[in-house]
Amino acid sequence: MIRFCLNGNWIEESSVSSDMTVLRYLRTQQVLPGTKEGCGSGDCGACSVLLGERSVNEVGNSQWQYKAINGCITFIAQLDGKSLITVDALATKGSAKEKTPEQLHPAQQAMVDYHGSQCGFCTPGIVMSLAALHENQRINKNSEPAEHHQIIDALSGNLCRCTGYRPIIEAAENMGNYENNSADVGKVGIWQPEENIVEEASAGLLHNASSNDIQSQSWSPKTEDELKSLLAQYPEARIVAGATDIALEVTQMNRRISQLVAINDIASLKTIEIEDDSILIGAGVTYSQMEATLNEHFPEFGQLLHRFASRQV
């Protein structure tokens, strides 16, 4: 069973196969059609959603921290214990009783006011990337306005065919001027959900589901020893780190992956150790996390890495 928080509500998912993508899950199982499918391969960002993990921020508080990911190349099995926010939940719902209107998130309202959308197909993804930037500035930087290069980075994984980027960048530059309804987490309830519902998952089987076409299993080990013993026991199981490559086997090649071992929760694989003559980068470290270290020690390599893919990847 996979437990995760979807738009502020904890849910337990036991029936879908582990290799179902988050995008497919949202659109077909949850009937949340706001998240769009463009390319299905991580290139366009139309499927961007926000993935939250608990971590300690720069001022020492433990909070959910969000980043934009591509739902089309993330497996449902990677969501266990995480918080997922989709565009469908970004606006604060109005209340007929209290006579309060719906209030758009600052990223949404700025996109409206600065004419950041024409056909609108890319817009949910762009709004989610901007919302991630806005919320990270709010949570970690006391709502400092984002710098131009941060805006460009945040939008690097979102393609827009028709609007052009100038109005979108203007929206990003000005979204900090809008009332931030998400600051009142009690009211909105999606950004910092209660975590006490998350149970300690064991290294054992996390998810076991059979559907018409596949019997699927997934695991989410917490230590390297647990990972080792799982791999010894299930030599055919596929390791999943970010899934930005392996997921293409499912979305582009129509293959199925019946046994998945997600290594996202192994803390010891997320470390970067700097030694006298080497840098040891754990297999669970993301490109974005590596970038700062490489910029410091090998600036040319850092610059090269900056050109890799996008923030979502």
Ligand SMILES: Cc1cc2nc3c(=O)[nH]c(=O)nc-3n(C[C@H](O)[C@H](O)[C@H](O)COP(=O)(O)OP(=O)(O)OC[C@H]3O[C@@H](n4cnc5c(N)ncnc54)[C@H](O)[C@@H]3O)c2cc1C
């Ligand atoms: C839109 C887009 C743009 C990209 N642009 C670039 C680019 O500019 N330059 C570039 O070089 N690359 C680029 N890539 C490729 C990108 O670098 C890879 O997708 C990424 O490095 C894969 O890492 P992952 O953690 O997501 O791997 P996964 O997809 O999780 O895994 C990939 C493979 O490695 C295996 N694996 C994972 N972790 C381990 C482990 N610890 N031990 C053993 N096996 C393991 C998996 O089983 C799988 O077979 C791009 C990808 C996308 C989607």
Ligand code: FES
């Ligand atoms: S649909 Fe294009 S990145 Fe996901």
Ligand code: FES
């Ligand atoms: S508004 Fe049409 S693709 Fe961006």
